[in-house]
Amino acid sequence: xxxxxxxxxxxxxxxxxxxxxxxxxxxxxxxxxxxxxxxxxxxxxxxxxxxxxxxxxxxxxxxxxxxxxxxxxxxxxxxxxxxxxxxxxxxxxxxxxxxxxxxxxxxxxxxxxxxxxxxxxxxxxxxxxxxxxxxxxxxxxxxxxxxxxxxxxxxxxxxxxxxxxxxxxxxxxxxxxxxxxxxxxxxxxxxxxxxxxxxxxxxxxxxxxxxxxxxxxxxxxxxxxxxxxxxxxxxxxxxxxxxxxxxxxxxxxxxxxxxxxxx
Amino acid sequence: xxxxxxxxxxxxxxxxxxxxxxxxxxxxxxxxxxxxxxxxxxxxxxxxxxxxxxxxxxxxxxxxxxxxxxxxxxxxxxxxxxxxxxxxxxxxxxxxxxxxxxxxxxxxxxxxxxxxxxxxxxxxxxxxxxxxxxxxxxxxxxxxxxxxxxxxxxxxxxxxxxxxxxxxxxxxxxxxxxxxxxxxxxxxxxxxxxxxxxxxxxxxxxxxxxxxxxxxxxxxxxxxxxxxxxxxxxxxxxxxxxxxxxxxxxxxxxxxxxxxxxx
Numbered sequence: 001x002x003x004x005x006x007x008x009x010x011x012x013x014x015x016x017x018x019x020x021x022x023x024x025x026x027x028x029x030x031x032x033x034x035x036x037x038x039x040x041x042x043x044x045x046x047x048x049x050x051x052x053x054x055x056x057x058x059x060x061x062x063x064x065x066x067x068x069x070x071x072x073x074x075x076x077x078x079x080x081x082x083x084x085x086x087x088x089x090x091x092x093x094x095x096x097x098x099x100x101x102x103x104x105x106x107x108x109x110x111x112x113x114x115x116x117x118x119x120x121x122x123x124x125x126x127x128x129x130x131x132x133x134x135x136x137x138x139x140x141x142x143x144x145x146x147x148x149x150x151x152x153x154x155x156x157x158x159x160x161x162x163x164x165x166x167x168x169x170x171x172x173x174x175x176x177x178x179x180x181x182x183x184x185x186x187x188x189x190x191x192x193x194x195x196x197x198x199x200x201x202x203x204x205x206x207x208x209x210x211x212x213x214x215x216x217x218x219x220x221x222x223x224x225x226x227x228x229x230x231x232x233x234x235x236x237x238x239x240x241x242x243x244x245x246x247x248x249x250x251x252x253x254x255x256x257x258x259x260x261x262x263x
Numbered sequence: 264x265x266x267x268x269x270x271x272x273x274x275x276x277x278x279x280x281x282x283x284x285x286x287x288x289x290x291x292x293x294x295x296x297x298x299x300x301x302x303x304x305x306x307x308x309x310x311x312x313x314x315x316x317x318x319x320x321x322x323x324x325x326x327x328x329x330x331x332x333x334x335x336x337x338x339x340x341x342x343x344x345x346x347x348x349x350x351x352x353x354x355x356x357x358x359x360x361x362x363x364x365x366x367x368x369x370x371x372x373x374x375x376x377x378x379x380x381x382x383x384x385x386x387x388x389x390x391x392x393x394x395x396x397x398x399x400x401x402x403x404x405x406x407x408x409x410x411x412x413x414x415x416x417x418x419x420x421x422x423x424x425x426x427x428x429x430x431x432x433x434x435x436x437x438x439x440x441x442x443x444x445x446x447x448x449x450x451x452x453x454x455x456x457x458x459x460x461x462x463x464x465x466x467x468x469x470x471x472x473x474x475x476x477x478x479x480x481x482x483x484x485x486x487x488x489x490x491x492x493x494x495x496x497x498x499x500x501x502x503x504x505x506x507x508x509x510x511x512x513x514x515x516x517x518x519x520x521x522x523x524x525x526x
Contacts, residue, residue, distance in 0.1 A: 046361045096359040098309045103395035110407045113505035114378035132366035144373045181506040242376035243444040250513035
């Protein structure tokens with residue numbers, strides 16, 4: 001799986017040539033020697049994929065994530081639960097990754113209710129480790145798609161911490177969407193709990209932990225060469241626009257048709 | 264502005280103590296000496312804020328971003344347009360930041376139509392440089408809120424590149440939302456262009472460039488101590504749930520009430 005990156009194209013030279021066009025606009029092609037050197041100097045030194053990965057224990061990761069939620073909230077908790085352990089087991093490049101900067105993923109990005117920080121954080125981790133399509137690795141993208149669909153279809157939270165802050169049984173809900181607003185809203189309605197309640201907070205800490213658990217299962221499979229994509233949904237292919245599968249939840253019966261390619 | 268981080272609390276020691284609770288659960292407090300050393304070893308070495316910043320030219324940044332879109336799409340283009348220049352002007356910690364990993368932000372995260380990669384990328388950059396609330400810096404959060412509201416209220420794209428791939432005049436649209444699905448959908452309807460058209464792609468490249476332009480204006484103001492938050496919207500305060508301001512666009516006249524705190 002990880003060797004895919006070599007089968008698609010030689011990442012280093014191609015990346016240098018494409019990337020340089022943008023960063024060194026105006027430099028004539030006759031200066032190609034100097035231009036390549038410049039691009040090597042300015043490219044990120046951690047942009048070599050995959051990053052070294054050691055298998056993690058999903059339950060231990062989820063436990064860390066649950067506790068981290070109470071420090072840095074959903075997105076940064078998911079990131080730190082994996083990156084923190086890999087800093088200890090592997091060191092660089094994880095030591096240089098500023099995981100706490102992602103606290104802003106809270107509340108669907110500074111409270112705007114867009115993508116829940118838990119899948120947003122998981123997507124970041126998968127793509128940090130496996131790398132982008134331009135480096136020839138497709139599993140980062142695929143694991144993100146799996147996470148988005150799993151998050152939308154699963155009764156969450158799935159994970160119960162060993163030492164929960166609240167002992168009350170919390171309801172689970174299926175969001176049918178990776179959006180914070182919809183996921184939190186459906187849970188608040190089911191639980192009849194307000195946003196600022198201890199119950200809602202603990203539910204979100206457990207959702208983050210559940211997502212970290214699932215992420216590590218997928219990363220461990222990838223590490224073992226056993227990973228297979230399970231995502232079955234592509235909005236662009238099916239609907240001609242980026243999107244989710246719950247069209248009627250916002251559009252009702254009046255789902256618009258996307259403009260079609262000219263024949 | 265940047266010195267706020269010192270006025271709130273001493274970030275390093277407090278952060279070590281809070282962060283360690285999660286990462287080293289089970290270690291007794293009597294081992295505090297060793298525990299602090301452990302946390303220093305596992306904490307991210309780039310997690311000291313603010314990162315050194317030098318003022319950038321908004322128009323030059325937007326031009327870079329426009330071209331980068333055709334290599335790594337919206338989110339990574341916005342990130343690279345700033346981080347790439349700062350690698351040259353400043354060096355570390357920008358050199359160690361794996362900007363290309365964020366290609367997956369495309370299409371509202373691997374095509375799921377959630378947050379547009381342009382504000383998602385801008386939010387990452389602002390919080391990388393300024394840092395999270397836990398480090399005592401509030402302007403990263405505030406600039407993200409500004410970007411979300413600006414993106415939602417502005418007729419986009421605002422930026423026209425010097426050497427556009429398409430010379431056709433492209434319509435502008437106001438999304439009233441930071442979501443890819445809504446932003447792209449409203450533009451596709453106005454332009455009557457399908458998702459895979461050259462026009463839609465160039466529109467998105469220009470939206471990314473417009474966002475990079477606005478981001479650099481805000482970062483430059485922050486650097487000069489002139490930054491003032493302009494965001495006026497807080498869904499949690501106004502509606503009791505994370506969200507956007509366009510409630511009726513999805514809910515119609517039937518906007519649900521969030522559960523209220525018990526009296």
